[in-house]
Amino acid sequence: MNVAHFEGAGAPPRKRPWTAPGALVVRALGNAAAAAPVEGAMLRFGRGRPGDPGKPVDVTVGVDDTKVSRQHGLLVHRSGWWHLSNTGRLPIEVGNHVLQPNGDAVPLRAGVTSALISTADRRHLVELCVNGSEGASPAPAFGLHTAPGHVWRLDERERLVLAVLGQEYLRNNPRAQPLARHQAAAQLAELRPGEDWDVRKMDRVVEAVRLRLSGQGVFGLVQSDLPQPIGNLLSHNLLTELAVTTSSLTSADLMRLEGAD
Known part of the structure; x- marks a missing residue:
């Protein structure tokens, strides 16, 4: 070996x-x-x-x-x-x-x-x-200043869709998974009855955010990043980036979601 x-x-x-x-x-x-x-x-x-x-x-x-x-x-x-x-x-x-x-x-x-x-x-x-494509493990960073946390910008519609889809992540469930797509679309339709939400419309919003963040260097958000089978890893990785790795989605989004009529 x-x-x-x-x-x-x-x-x-x-x-x-x-x-x-x-x-x-x-x-x-x-x-x-x-x-x-x-x-x-x-x-x-x-x-x-x-x-x-x-x-x-x-x-x-x-x-x-x-x-x-x-x-x-x-x-x-x-x-x-x-x-x-x-x-x-x-x-x-x-x-x-x-x-x-x-x-x-x-x-x-x-x-x-x-x-x-x-x-x-x-x-x-x-x-x-x-090791990445350049080789070698990351070098020690003993004397460097602590980097500030990053927050991804989301518009109001993106924030609503992703909060619905990722509500288990916002509840700090250690085994969180994205809400099933048909359930998420049904909840969106209930929260915003005048906006004609369905699975396809929701998917377009999620895909736009995935591609935007992937283009800015976040790994694991497009199929070419991952081996098959992918399953729901693309959505899982996106929600992990937004709600766990960064604070782009927070409990405040969950509170607004649960308080909405």
């Missing part, structure tokens, strides 16, 4: 192949590992220890917490993407998605993705970094 192990939670040394585009670096509290983007390459994390028989891992997480499985997560490179699977007994929170045990694998975008394993009183963090 083409995996290199490193002591400490810092990034591996900046040398090939770990600076190559598409290479994977996985970091936890006590160690790190890296793998080149080769078809079929694998990297595992969990409570086990590298080199141990039985259920070895490449990155150890939750070493003193028996609720973390010895092999809790598996990363496999296939068809040009790193895919994360949950091989443990507890869910893994990946960004704003909950990956259930033995559920479908999640593809990772370029950049850093946080994976959390939550037990009774603790949350164990694993950082998954996929």
Whole structure:
């Protein structure tokens, strides 16, 4: 297996192949590992220890917490993407998605993705970094000023549609999903009976926002960003960007929605 192990939670040394585009670096509290983007390459994390028989891992997480499985997560490179699977007994929170045990694998975008394993009183963090087209993990930013949060501008109609579609995100549901399209269109028609809302009209508004944000650099909002099958990931990623990653949609939008006649 083409995996290199490193002591400490810092990034591996900046040398090939770990600076190559598409290479994977996985970091936890006590160690790190890296793998080149080769078809079929694998990297595992969990409570086990590298080199141990039985259920070895490449990155150890939750070493003193028996609720973390010895092999809790598996990363496999296939068809040009790193895919994360949950091989443990507890869910893994990946960004704003909950990956259930033995559920479908999640593809990772370029950049850093946080994976959390939550037990009774603790949350164990694993950082998954996929190098972008220029290679190399992000450089440390110790001395830089904290960047201000970004807010995307939405007009009144866009705000209404997206608040209806994303109301579970505004309620801070950790497993939030977009409201079913026919339900969202029906609610819009009820809230604004004089505006002739239907699924197609709603879809056009959502698509316009997706394309606008994609054109300004937000990843995961168009089909070419994601592997098949896509399902509702485009809407999920849009709502996550608006309501979780930024504060472009807030609880105030939900309050207006619930207070509307």
